[in-house]
Amino acid sequence: MSASLTLGHAEAALRPRARRHARHLLPWLLLSPLLLLLAVFTYWPLLHTIYLSVVDVRLHQPDRFVGLANYQGLFRSPSFSAAAWNTVIYIALSLPLKVLLPIPIAVFVWCAGARMAALHRSILFVPTLLSFVVVSILWIWMLNPVMGMFQSVLRPLGLQMPALLSDASTAIYTIIGVSAWKVIGFNALLYLAGLASIPRELIESMRLDGASDWRITRSLLLPLLSPTIYFVAITSVLFTVQQVFTPINIMTGGGPANATTNLFYLAYEMAFESFNIGFASATALLLFIGLGALAALKAWLLGRRVHYA
């Protein structure tokens, strides 16, 4: 009898603990499918890339640890230095084109009447809908200096279309331009969504107080748009590096003379054309670290200026 009582007490004491455990386990259980996917498709590839960057993968033999030899070889390669520098140019020039230029476009569309705004939105969105492969091929044809569309416009004026894609001094800027053309409309739509949340009454009241257009933009629109600007800036940096892969691959193949290659394209060439897995992994990791650092820097710089309404 006393034994059964003791057991009963123990069971009673255990029940709340078990419930607490169950309560703690439940979120993990619910998160487990996502965590499993992340582990398999994100964390494991990342860890494996780190491993591959410090070994020499050989057929029918165990992998050989080579330390930082792959990184050293990479730093000695002229292709790497060209790709690293070009990556900086792509990011630096894409930011004003992809982050700042869409703002006035969005403000213009926002200020246009409702009917015109719908038309403008549709026109702006068309490049976004097109495949980047199609866009690249279209631009190759349009830029052709002998029989391209621009040449047919310039010829009657006695002008010659320059060979933008095969000139090392202009090719990278051409690709940046094409890449920006593709996403400006989409980013403008993001800003339009941000502008839609700003009450027009605020603008009217500022006007009544005698504020100029510039003052309204600087003191009202930009601060209230800052969360969107922050989002567009971060995604533009991250996407620029990978999005330009397609125009590089289709329009120039990284040339002429490495003038348009970038780290993303170099990693692809190393991995899928050269099968140099060690170098490709090292390139990918350096790119990962660089972009991570850049994203952190931007978060620190811009995050402090973001105003959430």
Add this chain to the structure above:
Amino acid sequence: MAGKMEIGAGKMEIGRRGALGFGLGAVSAPALAQARTEISFWHYQTANIPALREVLTAFHEAHPEIRVTDVPKDCGTIATEVQAAALARRPPDVGQILARLTVGLVRNAGAVPLDSGEDRGAFLNNVLPRFREVGILDGKPYAVPHSFGTPLLYWNKSIFAASGLDPERAPADWDELVAMGRQIRERTGRYALFISQGGRDVAPQQMMVNAGATMLSPDLTRATFATPGAIAAMQLWQDMAVTHRIHATLSEREQTALWLGGQIGMFVGSVASFQGFLRDTAGRFEFGVGHYPLWKGQPRRVPNSGSTLMVFAQNPQRRAAALKLVTFMMRPEITNRWSWTSGYLPVAPDPLADAGLRGYLEREPRWRIPVAQMQDTVITARWPGNRVVEVQIVLENMVQALMQGSGPAATLVPRAEAEITRLIAESR
């Protein structure tokens, strides 16, 4: 004759299986299918797939005990895919590999010697001995030429006529080509020439080797192409683009489009383009076909482009079947027919002995030029190590830097040679 014997042997084998099946009272198609050896063949043919499948159909008729699954791949990445598949222990049984990548594939994908089959590699005698060398490493045959190319000079007869040039005559050497090119430029305002890079390192190799250079040392440890002749040839290439402005300095894609659009006078590119040009220029302009131009009176000597067949099968049964496929594909009647249907160079020692090829030459006399140029075609440099693509990029960049006028050939060619030697030394 050998072919008939093999076909007969195949029937006998089926006959034995059939008798066994009859004895067991169950002759069934699934049983026969089970007895078949299935092998995979990775290739990068696109427009030529119907012609390739004709060959495979003939092989299936000759060898019903083997079933080949052909898998089209991208030309630029097939070698990488083979290496990745080999690493995963699932290589294709037979692969079409660019000739200049064969050494790397022997070392990194476990290629099988081609003399390990039933006939001990006797089928290799069906290939011109000079071409055969492309597949030999350390004295063993690992690859056999297939879909081989040689560079030709194509010219637009309409532009030649409009420039006051004889539309039936190609320039014999580079000096004459430059003179004709300048005439085209002056009279029509069009670009006179486009030299196709054809896979990054092919065109510079051809230009420099034709001028007397050798790309690699015999032991494959260093680049050796920066000879005075090669530097002069590359300087001429730069002069044609920068000084004379007869060579278009556009991207490969743009220039090919211009050539096909009838906007460029001459095109130096692979014989492999011939069939495509026939299709794509039909009704637009007529083109002539000439030999690759000579360099300063020296004998013509041009490295091949194109590919080889290699066997990667590790399983003995599949390896035997794969070797049978390669043996079949290298029969002279097959390679000669493949040559004119696909547009690649014949590889048999005496292609003119083949009645089918002779008939094609009567219908298409321009095809005599590549057949004659077989004698002038030498094997391409086979880059060693695992940094082959970087080596190719160095040569591609060297040409592009020349086209940009970034420096004289006397600076850029030795720099590229030193860079390639460094890459070879650092690779494994």
